[in-house]
Amino acid sequence: MFVPLYAMRLLWLGVLASQLAAVVGFWAWNHVHHPLGNQLTGDSTAQFLAWGRLAGLLAAFGCLLQIVLVGRTRWVERAFGLDRLSRLHHVVGFGLVLAIVAHPVLVTAGHALQEENSFGGQFAAFLKNWEDVAGATVAVGIMLAALVFSVLVLRRKMRYEWWHATHLTFYIAIALAFGHQLAVGWDFDTNLPPDPDRGFDAHRWFRYYWLGLYVFVFANLLWYRVARPLAGYWRHRFRVARLVPEAGAVTSVHIEGRRMERFLARGGQFVIVRFLARGFRWEAHPFSLSAPPDGRRLRLTIKALGDYTRKIPELAPGTGVIIDGPHGIFTAGRCKGAKALLVAGGIGITPIRSMAEDLARRGTDLVLLYANRDRKSIVFETELAELAAATGRLKVIHVLSADPDWAGERGQIDRERLARLVPDVREREVFLCGPPPMMKAVRAALRNLGVPRGRIYYERFAL
Amino acid sequence: MKRLMLSLSAIGLLLVPALAAETSTADNLKAAHQASLDAKARYEAFAAKAGEEGYKSAAALFRAAAKSEDIHIAKYASVLKELGVEAKAEAAKPEVKTTRENAEAAIKDKTANRETLLPGHVKAAEADKQKKAVMFFKGAIAADGECLKLFEQAKGNLDGWKAGDKEFLVCTVCSYVMAAPAPGKCPICSASNEKYESFK
Numbered sequence: 013m014f015v016p017l018y019a020m021r022l023l024w025l026g027v028l029a030s031q032l033a034a035v036v037g038f039w040a041w042n043h044v045h046h047p048l049g050n051q052l053t054g055d056s057t058a059q060f061l062a063w064g065r066l067a068g069l070l071a072a073f074g075c076l077l078q079i080v081l082v083g084r085t086r087w088v089e090r091a092f093g094l095d096r097l098s099r100l101h102h103v104v105g106f107g108l109v110l111a112i113v114a115h116p117v118l119v120t121a122g123h124a125l126q127e128e129n130s131f132g133g134q135f136a137a138f139l140k141n142w143e144d145v146a147g148a149t150v151a152v153g154i155m156l157a158a159l160v161f162s163v164l165v166l167r168r169k170m171r172y173e174w175w176h177a178t179h180l181t182f183y184i185a186i187a188l189a190f191g192h193q194l195a196v197g198w199d200f201d202t203n204l205p206p207d208p209d210r211g212f213d214a215h216r217w218f219r220y221y222w223l224g225l226y227v228f229v230f231a232n233l234l235w236y237r238v239a240r241p242l243a244g245y246w247r248h249r250f251r252v253a254r255l256v257p258e259a260g261a262v263t264s265v266h267i268e269g270r271r272m273e274r275f276l277a278r279g280g281q282f283v284i285v286r287f288l289a290r291g292f293r294w295e296a297h298p299f300s301l302s303a304p305p306d307g308r309r310l311r312l313t314i315k316a317l318g319d320y321t322r323k324i325p326e327l328a329p330g331t332g333v334i335i336d337g338p339h340g341i342f343t344a345g346r347c348k349g350a351k352a353l354l355v356a357g358g359i360g361i362t363p364i365r366s367m368a369e370d371l372a373r374r375g376t377d378l379v380l381l382y383a384n385r386d387r388k389s390i391v392f393e394t395e396l397a398e399l400a401a402a403t404g405r406l407k408v409i410h411v412l413s414a415d416p417d418w419a420g421e422r423g424q425i426d427r428e429r430l431a432r433l434v435p436d437v438r439e440r441e442v443f444l445c446g447p448p449p450m451m452k453a454v455r456a457a458l459r460n461l462g463v464p465r466g467r468i469y470y471e472r473f474a475l
Numbered sequence: 476m477k478r479l480m481l482s483l484s485a486i487g488l489l490l491v492p493a494l495a496a497e498t499s500t501a502d503n504l505k506a507a508h509q510a511s512l513d514a515k516a517r518y519e520a521f522a523a524k525a526g527e528e529g530y531k532s533a534a535a536l537f538r539a540a541a542k543s544e545d546i547h548i549a550k551y552a553s554v555l556k557e558l559g560v561e562a563k564a565e566a567a568k569p570e571v572k573t574t575r576e577n578a579e580a581a582i583k584d585k586t587a588n589r590e591t592l593l594p595g596h597v598k599a600a601e602a603d604k605q606k607k608a609v610m611f612f613k614g615a616i617a618a619d620g621e622c623l624k625l626f627e628q629a630k631g632n633l634d635g636w637k638a639g640d641k642e643f644l645v646c647t648v649c650s651y652v653m654a655a656p657a658p659g660k661c662p663i664c665s666a667s668n669e670k671y672e673s674f675k
Contacts (some may be wrong), residue, residue, distance in 0.1 A: 047613060047614070047663045048614050048663060049597075053606070055606055058610075061665065127667075141659070141667040142659065142667055196659070196660060198665050201658075201662055205617060205621055205663075207617075207620075
């Protein structure tokens with residue numbers, strides 16, 4: 013069934029907003045109908061405790077949201093694309109710090125006031141007397157460390173592999189915090205005396221709801237991140253068929269398997285692969301399909317950019333591959349018009365290459381602007397020329413920034429060049445993939461030429 | 476002059492409910508303070524009687540109830556002090572009968588407090604925007620509710636309450652009374668169990 017992207021996004025945002033409203037609603041109900049009176053309008057002790065509890069609930073809710081965002085949950089991913097979800101994950105992560113820090117500070121301050129204790133003395137009393145507070149303190153430490161490491165990895169001061177290993181400890185933190193929530197969370201406390209004025213036992217229902225929320229999120233996580241890729245491997249038995257060196261430090265990995273005609277993907281999508289070989293099996297990385305699946309094999313084209321990708325040419329044919337995907341909404345399926353402009357930079361050609369074939373075979377009038385440093389960096393030069401000749405729907409224009417021998421377009425893909433090479437650019441939908449600075453510049457140039465924002469589709473490399 | 480007098484009378488009439496409301500919470504606090512003073516003395520005497528009659532667990536419950544009333548007394552006195560009202564500190568002499576009759580009297584006492592007296596005080600205090608008074612009256616309703624339940628259990632099986640095997644805990648922060656084993660933190664005010672006082 014075809015569901016428009018905006019409808020999927022609205023549905024997802026509606027689900028998220030309703031869950032957030034449920035959490036805040038339960039919290040508000042509990043505190044308005046508190047046995048000691050409305051705590052939201054109460055004295056400073058009541059205020060500290062009430063808002064501290066809300067911070068705790070939001071911190072836990074935010075952690076669950078984080079899992080959904082990076083859990084490769086299909087119904088969310090199809091609405092936004094993993095690259096956008098990944099960026100949202102970064103933003104929510106930094107926002108979470110506020111709630112994670114506010115919760116212990118406010119709750120400790122509230123109890124210190126109520127029990128006429130110092131802040132430090134009160135916190136020590138929590139550690140000594142309250143079940144699971146020590147565990148929750150460790151959880152806060154892990155969460156804050158994970159955020160610090162994320163900053164370090166973003167600034168390239170920490171190895172990705174180390175960061176990834178430390179980031180996985182977040183699950184331990186979530187488990188510790190979950191125990192704390194159920195053990196001492198007042199909003200889930202079912203020991204409150206029954207009170208006919210409260211109408212219904214909101215604490216009990218909130219507890220059930222909360223448990224349901226965790227079950228739902230972790231069931232999705234296990235299904236989409238673990239069970240589904242394993243089931244796919246079981247069904248298809250993916251294997252590396254051969255490695256083909258391409259231009260520069262680029263290698264194409266051809267993957268074959270059983271019942272490949274049932275592996276359905278669109279041009280432009282990517283898969284997250286885990287090669288089952290020594291030195292590879294502990295890491296899974298996303299790579300674009302550089303050719304639309306033909307029912308027999310998949311092709312990934314990978315540039316040696318880091319420690320992991322530099323080892324790709326060492327893969328032996330026959331190596332097993334666990335494939336998670338396909339993922340991504342940067343596909344030929346989004347092109348609704350009869351004309352499209354494809355813009356690729358460097359290894360950003362991989363999704364564009366498979367998209368070009370998909371679209372050209374559909375009869376779309378295509379122009380491909382492909383930016384590289386020099387001629388020897390051009391990946392798929394022959395293949396693209398052959399595709400253009402075979403379909404008659406594709407015009408390929410190479411733009412090289414630093415090749416004095418190149419007789420064609422030299423320089424960057426800027427406004428002037430776009431206007432000159434693609435005079436009907438306003439009539440085209442634009443698909444863009446390349447290094448972030450290039451994408452930013454091309455998007456600005458396209459907007460300047462009057463291409464509406466909604467007709468420019470792009471995907472960032474890194475997740 | 477006549478018109479001026481009429482206007483002043485009208486203003487006076489308008490002010491009466493406001494003043495009445497203001498004095499209402501103070502009066503209610505004084506009444507509640509006195510009731511808690513009397514109740515504390517009564518439960519202490521009931522505890523002594525239960526001890527004499529060999530109802531050790533019932534004696535423990537009466538002592539816990541007296542402690543709970545003691546906390547109410549302090550709370551009401553603190554609000555009265557803030558309002559500039561002096562609270563009386565003398566309790567009426569309690570009437571002590573058999574432990575069964577004493578338990579019945581305690582049930583009657585707690586039922587009246589919980590169902591009539593204190594809810595009325597809460598409403599008046601809410602109208603007066605006396606947040607602390609509202610909180611303390613509500614705390615007393617919660618504590619009395621649980622205490623009432625325990626008194627009813629005692630009355631229902633008084634012979635079973637002879638053995639001193641029962642323990643009662645009073646949260647010294649909010650006055651809530653619980654039978655052991657009690658939760659790790661007070662279900663009403665969330666104070667940790669180090670704030671509980673044990674009676675057995």
